[in-house]
C-alpha cells in the first residue's frame with residue numbers, strides 16, 4: 357500500500373481546521389446550555405433579534421453613543437400592584453394603573469404614589485397607548501380615572517371579563533371608555549375571516565340599528581409591533597383567549613430600544629410562559645432581555661426555570677408591597693433569578709424605580725421621586 361503522508365504544512369492546516377471545528381462545537385454547546393460569557397451572548401442576541409424582521413427593526417451594530425434620544429421607564433411603587441410608564445420623546449405608554457384608589461388617594465395617607473398626580477408632575481398629558489394587561493384590580497383598578505383625566509389615544513385590553521359580577525373598577529373602566537374618545541383595541545386569536553363570520557352571525561340576529569361593522573384596527577394579535585417613538589414593542593401574549601387562570605391572559609410586551617430589551621410580563625404564569633416560549637421558537641424570536649419585570653409580583657406561579665434561562669436578564673424588577681397578604685414574593689423565583697446572575701430590585705425595598713436607556717446603556721434611579729413626595 358502506498359499510504360499518502362501529509363507534509364508539515366498540510367498537517368498544520370488540518371490542525372487549524374480541527375481546532376476551529378472544536379471551538380465552534382464548544383460555542384454552540386455552551387450557547388444551547390445558556391453558559392456563554394456575557395460578551396459572547398450580546399453578539400448572539402443581536403444576531404437573533406436581527407433575523408426577526410417583524411420583531412426588531414433596529415439593525416445590529418449601530419453606534420448609539422452619539423444619540424440624543426432616550427427611553428424612560430418608570431416602575432411606580434403602587435404597593436401590591438403594577439403600573440409602568442414608558443416615554444420615548446413625545447410618545448407615552450402606560451402599562452396598568454395600580455389598584456382602585458391609587459390614582460386619587462394621597463401619598464401621605466397610603467404611603468404610595470398618587471398615580472395621576474405623579475403623571476402630571478412628570479408632564480404627561482397625552483397617553484398614546486394605555487395597556488390593561490388583564491382584568492384584575494391591582495392592574496386595572498384606576499384605569500377609569502386615567503381615561504377620565506388624560507387624553508388617552510388607544511386602549512389595549514383582552515376580552516376577558518373579571519371574576520365576579522361586582523367588579524366596580526371594571527364597570528367604571530367600561531363607562532369611562534364609552535364617554536371618551538379613546539380607541540379600544542381588543543386581543544384576538546381569530547383570523548380576519550373568522551371575525552367576519554362571527555360579525556355576520558351577530559348582525560343576522562339583531563336589528564339594523566345595532567349591527568356592527570368590521571375594522572381591522574380594532575384588534576391586536578400576538579406578534580404585532582407597536583411603535584413608541586423610536587422604540588418598538590412586540591406583543592408576545594396572550595396566546596389563547598381561554599386560559600383557566602385570568603393571570604395567564606396577561607398582555608406581555610418585549611420593548612426594544614437602542615439594542616436594549618425590556619420584557620414586561622404582567623401576571624403571566626407558567627402556562628402563558630410555556631406558550632410564549634413555543635411562539636418564540638416557531639417565529640425565531642429571541643426572548644433574551646436585559647431587564648425583566650418579573651411575572652405575578654414574584655410568585656412561584658410564574659418565572660419557570662426554562663423561561664428565566666431563556667430571558668436571562670441582567671436586571672429583574674419585582675413589583676410587590678411590604679408584608680402583603682399573599683406572602684409575595686416567593687423565594688424560588690428570586691433565588692432562580694439571582695442564580696442566573698440577575699440584580700433584583702423590588703419596589704417594596706427601593707420604592708419607585710426609574711430606568712433610562714440612552715446611548716445604548718441602561719441606568720437606574722431607585723426611589724427617584726421620594727424627595728418630591730416627601731416635600732408634598
Ligand SMILES: [Zn+2]
Pocket residue numbers: 437438492494495623652653
Ligand atoms: Zn397582579
